[in-house]
Amino acid sequence: MSYFVDENGYYGQFGGAYIPEMLYPNVEELRQKYLTIMYEPSFQIEFQNLLKEFVGRPTPLYFAKRLSEKYNTKIYLKREDLCHTGAHKVNNTIGQILMAKRLKKNRIIAETGAGQHGVATATVCALMGLECIVYMGEIDIARQAPNVARMKMLGATVVPALSGSRTLKDATNEAIRDWINNPVDTHYIIGSVVGPHPYPDMVARFQSVISEEIKLQLKEKEGTENPDYVIACVGGGSNAAGAFYHYLDEENVKLIAVEAAGLGIDSGESAATSVLGKEGIIHGSKTLLMQTKDGQITEPYSISAGLDYPGVGPLHAHLCESKRAEFMAVTDDEAMQAGLELCKLEGIIPAIESSHALAVFEKKKFKKDDVVVLNLSGRGDKDLDTYINYFKL
Amino acid sequence: MNRINKKLQEDKKLLSIYFTAGFPQLSDTISIIEDLEKSGVDMIEIGLPFSDPLADGPTIQASSTTALKNGMTTKVLFEQLKDIRKTVSIPLIIMGYFNPIMQYGIEAFCKKCTEIGIDGLIIPDLPVKEYTENYKIIFEKYGLVNVFLITPQTSNDRIKFIDEISEGFIYMVSSASVTGTKNIFGDSQNSYFERIASMNLKAPQIIGFGISNAETFQQATKFAKGAIIGSAFINHLNRNGTKLIDKFIAEIR
Numbered sequence: 099m100s101y102f103v104d105e106n107g108y109y110g111q112f113g114g115a116y117i118p119e120m121l122y123p124n125v126e127e128l129r130q131k132y133l134t135i136m137y138e139p140s141f142q143i144e145f146q147n148l149l150k151e152f153v154g155r156p157t158p159l160y161f162a163k164r165l166s167e168k169y170n171t172k173i174y175l176k177r178e179d180l181c182h183t184g185a186h187k188v189n190n191t192i193g194q195i196l197m198a199k200r201l202k203k204n205r206i207i208a209e210t211g212a213g214q215h216g217v218a219t220a221t222v223c224a225l226m227g228l229e230c231i232v233y234m235g236e237i238d239i240a241r242q243a244p245n246v247a248r249m250k251m252l253g254a255t256v257v258p259a260l261s262g263s264r265t266l267k268d269a270t271n272e273a274i275r276d277w278i279n280n281p282v283d284t285h286y287i288i289g290s291v292v293g294p295h296p297y298p299d300m301v302a303r304f305q306s307v308i309s310e311e312i313k314l315q316l317k318e319k320e321g322t323e324n325p326d327y328v329i330a331c332v333g334g335g336s337n338a339a340g341a342f343y344h345y346l347d348e349e350n351v352k353l354i355a356v357e358a359a360g361l362g363i364d365s366g367e368s369a370a371t372s373v374l375g376k377e378g379i380i381h382g383s384k385t386l387l388m389q390t391k392d393g394q395i396t397e398p399y400s401i402s403a404g405l406d407y408p409g410v411g412p413l414h415a416h417l418c419e420s421k422r423a424e425f426m427a428v429t430d431d432e433a434m435q436a437g438l439e440l441c442k443l444e445g446i447i448p449a450i451e452s453s454h455a456l457a458v459f460e461k462k463k464f465k466k467d468d469v470v471v472l473n474l475s476g477r478g479d480k481d482l483d484t485y486i487n488y489f490k491l
Numbered sequence: 492m493n494r495i496n497k498k499l500q501e502d503k504k505l506l507s508i509y510f511t512a513g514f515p516q517l518s519d520t521i522s523i524i525e526d527l528e529k530s531g532v533d534m535i536e537i538g539l540p541f542s543d544p545l546a547d548g549p550t551i552q553a554s555s556t557t558a559l560k561n562g563m564t565t566k567v568l569f570e571q572l573k574d575i576r577k578t579v580s581i582p583l584i585i586m587g588y589f590n591p592i593m594q595y596g597i598e599a600f601c602k603k604c605t606e607i608g609i610d611g612l613i614i615p616d617l618p619v620k621e622y623t624e625n626y627k628i629i630f631e632k633y634g635l636v637n638v639f640l641i642t643p644q645t646s647n648d649r650i651k652f653i654d655e656i657s658e659g660f661i662y663m664v665s666s667a668s669v670t671g672t673k674n675i676f677g678d679s680q681n682s683y684f685e686r687i688a689s690m691n692l693k694a695p696q697i698i699g700f701g702i703s704n705a706e707t708f709q710q711a712t713k714f715a716k717g718a719i720i721g722s723a724f725i726n727h728l729n730r731n732g733t734k735l736i737d738k739f740i741a742e743i744r
């Protein structure tokens with residue numbers, strides 16, 4: 099079985115490009131050119147150089163001693179929280195801004211949930227001197243205020259998405275509509291491994307630097323490239339795709355994808371797509387999707403804006419259906435406790451998205467000599483308000 | 492012959508109206524269709540509402556949201572339409588996004604459409620390639636015409652290909668936009684309309700998006716076989732409810 103995209107843009111039965119004709123020229127141009135552009139030596143040199151000098155890569159693979167003692171296993175944290183702008187999202191935006199320049203686009207649009215992708219996009223637009231418009235759900239604008247301010251400081255225009263649930267899904271709809279309205283000069287920097295082919299594959303390739311580094315770093319620390327487990331949270335699934343990428347064909351490396359259960363899987367307030375979803379189409383991709391029997395997309399819920407999405411990328415739908423990855427669902431409460439625990443044990447304040455991945459240690463028992471790599475996708479600065487309200491700090 | 496093809500042979504410019512089923516009230520579907528036919532409309536696009544209509548602007552988004560809140564579903568729509576052919580004879584097309592249709596079951600959906608007397612489908616997010624490879628067989632089995640879109644950005648080669656596989660008309664999107672945005676046509680629209688007209692395509696073209704009044708209807712049908720009005724009609728329903736439909740149509744031509 100292959101876990102990589104096929105020549106038609108599918109992962110097993112998932113993927114494709116279910117887009118209105120208005121988007122066809124742009125998506126088709128990208129499909130024809132993305133691999134050639136990405137693997138041109140001049141692109142790779144510029145990309146690698148920016149990852150090193152601007153983003154601060156490689157990020158450490160940190161042995162979390164006290165956390166390991168507590169759970170009686172060997173835990174390494176891949177420190178994506180130390181990336182410039184505070185999360186893994188910037189790996190992708192650096193790649194896509196270089197892509198946009200080579201496609202001769204001078205106007206950039208993006209959607210954002212937690213604001214991390216919006217900040218990462220605004221950052222690379224400032225770096226390259228390009229116009230940047232970020233769509234963000236009205237609800238998320240309220241719960242991620244510091245990131246809204248950051249985007250503005252970086253020169254981006256933040257446009258509130260007022261339709262539907264006014265969160266990430268609706269911000270994505272608005273960005274897609276903007277692209278329909280501006281088909282010539284605009285590149286859409288999607289923030290996760292979602293959307294029509296080739297986006298899921300392109301974003302996964304840009305994020306695959308995460309597992310590329312893990313392999314080298316683990317070899318140095320443990321004498322082997324392969325851990326027993328890789329754990330990552332899944333909103334759309336880009337940090338997980340990056341952390342899993344070079345292990346997809348290594349069947350002895352077990353993959354754990356962690357979704358947001360919100361108030362609980364059966365509460366009606368959840369974002370656990372792998373449990374609650376069913377094959378459907380969202381944002382141009384056939385994937386697992388939370389929807390009504392009638393095919394209307396359901397409004398998800400999570401305390402974490404970055405996981406508050408009713409679908410997952412088609413790669414993850416395939417990993418779930420094929421059972422290549424184990425999918426777990428973590429509630430708001432479990433995530434918040436796990437986040438606080440990391441602060442106390444390791445001196446790291448994680449993003450609430452990443453806290454969902456950390457909560458796995460309370461729910462699943464690992465062996466003493468298991469090597470477990472957890473992708474710490476982002477830092478918690480943006481979430482202080484939520485932490486303050488939740489813990490009454 | 493399918494009602495759409497028959498209608499396309501008539502020696503006149505066609506006026507087609509889009510409305511969202513289940514809006515303003517759940518039970519308005521039939522009376523709106525009947526009133527439109529009585530007012531002289533040539534063809535109707537019945538919008539199957541979707542929660543996330545990517546190609547639509549605020550007007551149709553809002554009517555879709557209302558329709559869904561009113562309780563519109565695929566099943567309810569089919570139930571409402573079951574006797575429509577007893578009173579209405581103009582071509583009826585269902586316009587909807589692919590996910591609700593997929594969840595109903597593509598074949599079951601097509602079968603039901605034929606039983607009711609629906610003549611064609613417009614599914615903006617079902618791409619040409621997916622359609623020809625996977626669904627054409629089913630549509631044909633049930634005698635349904637699938638309508639493809641072209642835009643000002645569609646290449647000439649692709650337009651020719653779409654023309655070849657079109658069995659009814661080509662839906663010509665007037666400008667690079669979602670529905671309900673532009674309400675005047677400038678030079679770039681006119682040159683696009685002329686360019687397409689000069690291609691001598693086999694399938695007649697009907698222009699949609701941005702047609703809102705007599706002036707834009709005239710402009711569009713100078714070059715094309717007909718024009719489709721959507722958001723402007725929804726706005727009329729917003730203002731007047733289901734009253735004065737005949738007046739709205741009379742003002743267009």
Ligand SMILES: Cc1ncc(COP(=O)(O)O)c(C=O)c1O
Nearest residue numbers: 214333334335336337404451476
């Ligand atoms: C820190 C962090 N982790 C994870 C995510 C979820 O996205 P993805 O699943 O694409 O990694 C986000 C999204 O905003 C984020 O900011």
